[in-house]
Amino acid sequence: MLAIIAGEGALPAALVDRLARRPLILSLQDHRPDGVEVDRVFRLEKLGSVLKQLKRDGVTEICFAGGIKRPQINPLAIDFATMPYLPTVKRALASSDDGALRAAIAVLEQAGFAVRAAQEIAPDLLPPAGIPTRARPDERAQKDATRGQAIVNAMAQGDIGQACAVWRGQALALEGIYGTDWMLQSLRQRPDGGQGGVLFKAPKPTQDRRADLPIIGPDTVEAVAEAGLTGIVLEAGGVMVLHQERVIAACDAKGLFLWVRERG
Secondary structure (H helix, E strand, C coil): CEEEEECECCHHHHHHHHCCCCCEEEEECCCCCCCCCCCEEECHHHHHHHHHHHHHCCCCEEEEECECCCCCCCHHHCCHHHHHHHHHHHHHHHCCHHHHHHHHHHHHHHCCCEEECHHHHCHHHCCCCECCCCCCCCHHHHHHHHHHHHHHHHHHHCCCCCEEEEECCEEEEECCCCHHHHHHHCCCCCCCCCCCCEEEECCCCCCCCCCCCCEECHHHHHHHHHCCCCEEEEECCCCEECCHHHHHHHHHHHCCEEEEECCC
16 A cells, blocks of 8 residues: 655645555645645654554555655654654754655665655656757757756755756756745846746756656746746656646747756
8 A cells, every 4th residue: 555745736646646546645744735635644753653553554655745844843742653763864854855865765664664756656747858849949058958967967966956047058046945936936037137048957866766856847837937048958757747738838838948858
């Protein structure tokens, strides 16, 4: 039996829609997903008890899906069943994003669960390589895409983010703790009033792809257009796209290109 630890956003609902049997849906307090009913809400201080109950329910597999902000732990609220996992949880909260996700996966595996990737459950969320839009990247955009890959690779060394905006070979903005949407909003009033550039998005080269794979949806297209960029470049096999037909249609309506690019 599968359980989904659901964070914010539409990904948990997309997974549920693709499963023949509805999984058990859990969410951390204050991290409700969109469009799907949550069966149980829990606090991190009770994680051990939650995992024991999942075992009793017959759950053998767990999938992380959706955005999760790091919660604050109340030491006085930690229950006895969570104590064995406490050192790993503390390390996770003090680690970089990648380190935190690895620690979270380690906790679940320590408890005897198999951790499944969202893209394993819904492989159709990974679009095929190519350019499905009417607009296509010109030579300058292709060079910016190459530069974007180099920038995201460099960002991965510091575990900073999974996206950047590039224009004429220069980084306009880097994704940080507040995510891609915030980064794109910061470009709405570019000091030079310029138009052009690309959004490049890819997973970190060394990350565990069972969690935190990048994702875009129709709202991303709107944000890219408002930022004055001309297109979106995604690493093939590394970025999920929600509502792909709507994304392509929105790109065509805005005159943007979508390029699912093989890693070069």
